[in-house]
Amino acid sequence: MNSAKSYIEENKDRFLNELIDLLKIPSISADPAYKKDVIAASEMVKKRLQEAGCTHVEICETPGFPIVYGEKIMDKNLPTILVYGHYDVQPPDPLDLWNSPPFEPVIKKTEIHPQGAIFARGSCDDKGQMYMHVKALEYMTKTNQLPCNVKFMIEGEEEVGSASLGWFLERNREKLANDVILISDTGMIAPDVPSITTGLRGLSYVEVEVTGPNRDLHSGLYGGAVANPINVLAKMIAALHDENNHITIPGFYDNVLELSAAERAKMAEAPFHLDAYKKALDIEAVYGEKGYTTNERNSIRPTLDVNGIWGGYTGEGAKTVIAAKAYAKISMRLVPDQNWKEITELFTKHFKSIAPKGVTVKVTPHHGGTAYVTPINSMEYRAAEKAYEATFGKTPIPQRSGGSIPIVALFEKELQSKSILMGFGLDSDAIHSPNEHFGIWNYLKGIETIPQFYHYFTEMSK
Numbered sequence: 001m002n003s004a005k006s007y008i009e010e011n012k013d014r015f016l017n018e019l020i021d022l023l024k025i026p027s028i029s030a031d032p033a034y035k036k037d038v039i040a041a042s043e044m045v046k047k048r049l050q051e052a053g054c055t056h057v058e059i060c061e062t063p064g065f066p067i068v069y070g071e072k073i074m075d076k077n078l079p080t081i082l083v084y085g086h087y088d089v090q091p092p093d094p095l096d097l098w099n100s101p102p103f104e105p106v107i108k109k110t111e112i113h114p115q116g117a118i119f120a121r122g123s124c125d126d127k128g129q130m131y132m133h134v135k136a137l138e139y140m141t142k143t144n145q146l147p148c149n150v151k152f153m154i155e156g157e158e159e160v161g162s163a164s165l166g167w168f169l170e171r172n173r174e175k176l177a178n179d180v181i182l183i184s185d186t187g188m189i190a191p192d193v194p195s196i197t198t199g200l201r202g203l204s205y206v207e208v209e210v211t212g213p214n215r216d217l218h219s220g221l222y223g224g225a226v227a228n229p230i231n232v233l234a235k236m237i238a239a240l241h242d243e244n245n246h247i248t249i250p251g252f253y254d255n256v257l258e259l260s261a262a263e264r265a266k267m268a269e270a271p272f273h274l275d276a277y278k279k280a281l282d283i284e285a286v287y288g289e290k291g292y293t294t295n296e297r298n299s300i301r302p303t304l305d306v307n308g309i310w311g312g313y314t315g316e317g318a319k320t321v322i323a324a325k326a327y328a329k330i331s332m333r334l335v336p337d338q339n340w341k342e343i344t345e346l347f348t349k350h351f352k353s354i355a356p357k358g359v360t361v362k363v364t365p366h367h368g369g370t371a372y373v374t375p376i377n378s379m380e381y382r383a384a385e386k387a388y389e390a391t392f393g394k395t396p397i398p399q400r401s402g403g404s405i406p407i408v409a410l411f412e413k414e415l416q417s418k419s420i421l422m423g424f425g426l427d428s429d430a431i432h433s434p435n436e437h438f439g440i441w442n443y444l445k446g447i448e449t450i451p452q453f454y455h456y457f458t459e460m461s462k
């Protein structure tokens with residue numbers, strides 16, 4: 001197989017500029033004000049898939065945002081790789097913490113990205129990583145090296161829970177039939193430490209509302225005599241963890257699959273530097289569940305975190321008031337074999353049970369998803385391993401991630417397909433945060449590595 005290196009070198013400016021064009025579109029799926037932009041991003045992806053060599057591309061309408069489907073079928077007897085990614089992005093706020101506007105991409109060097117990184121919302125999650133696959137396809141078709149069939153399914157609702165994807169899968173089983181699903185929407189340990197993501201956490205996301213008196217009250221006239229919903233909510237949230245940072249919801253840990261000592265020892269072999277971790281976040285100490293390491297806490301253990309909390313007066317100066325309502329958004333990251341619907345129910349029941357008299361509590365579930373773990377002896381894992389060996393000169397390390405891509409478990413259930421997660425982002429790339437970026441080296445290395453996966457996967461399928 002010819003090296004992709006020279007093709008990438010010759011075309012790298014164009015590869016970057018095309019990605020920059022896509023990053024300029026504010027395709028924020030969570031905010032209805034950006035509906036037009038989300039649609040515009042889907043149209044750009046369609047056009048780029050056509051140019052890259054897909055022989056059939058269509059925009060598939062769903063009850064939500066469209067899914068871009070593309071394919072190039074070489075021969076029915078060859079294996080089929082289905083590429084999944086998303087063209088929608090997270091909201092960019094807080095805007096004032098960005099050093100440059102989130103939808104005006106700029107290239108800057110950083111310590112970890114000496115060759116430069118593209119700063120923009122979606123650069124790493126997931127436009128940049130998704131677009132590596134489009135460019136890898138371009139390379140393979142333009143040089144007549146596509147060894148198998150390929151299908152693309154790029155959605156626009158990943159950041160809001162992929163509500164339409166199940167609907168789409170049910171109606172398009174035949175069209176989406178494949179031998180493996182290939183996804184770049186995760187990370188790797190470090191530029192010189194390639195890794196393959198072998199686990200994703202599940203999720204239960206809920207919103208809570210605590211209501212006290214029927215109106216906002218003067219905090220002098222009524223303070224101390226009625227339940228203050230904000231005080232109560234703070235107390236209830238604090239009670240969700242004990243002094244060892246275990247979650248106190250009865251039954252929460254019942255189905256958690258504990259890892260063996262051998263599995264934990266294996267995990268601990270992956271390079272991790274606590275001092276560098278603390279330094280990068282500017283924190284004096286890490287914090288979490290007693291009895292587990294940082295890497296365990298953020299991958300193999302379930303967690304509960306408040307993502308947002310509000311209520312009362314937050315404007316300029318002071319206003320003496322007891323608000324009638326207080327709110328919070330809470331995410332629970334789950335691990336095998338926790339069932340997110342069950343966990344949502346356990347949470348709801350428990351949270352209501354710890355409310356004092358004098359307030360009422362409403363819990364609204366948002367979305368959820370099932371955790372996923374892949375074996376490391378499967379054909380797709382071995383093909384990915386060989387692909388990284390070819391371009392990094394190193395065997396990648398299997399790594400369980402703390403993030404969630406709920407559709408991965410759904411793919412397995414609906415399409416009986418396994419996914420392989422070849423991520424090229426770094427944890428420090430600030431996805432979902434201000435100043436999200438994606439290393440140019442990582443982008444190009446991804447484009448170089450992906451065709452190797454096609455090659456080895458096709459070889460091994462024979």
Ligand code: BES
Nearest residue numbers: 125158159160161185186187401403404
């Ligand atoms: N790409 C991320 C998930 C991710 C990032 C997994 C890094 C592993 C490593 C994805 O876009 C995402 O943000 N997922 C959400 C869940 C979704 C249901 C909104 C998440 O993990 O918060």
Ligand code: MN
Nearest residue numbers: 125126158185
């Ligand atoms: Mn993503």
Ligand code: MN
Nearest residue numbers: 090125159432
């Ligand atoms: Mn995301």
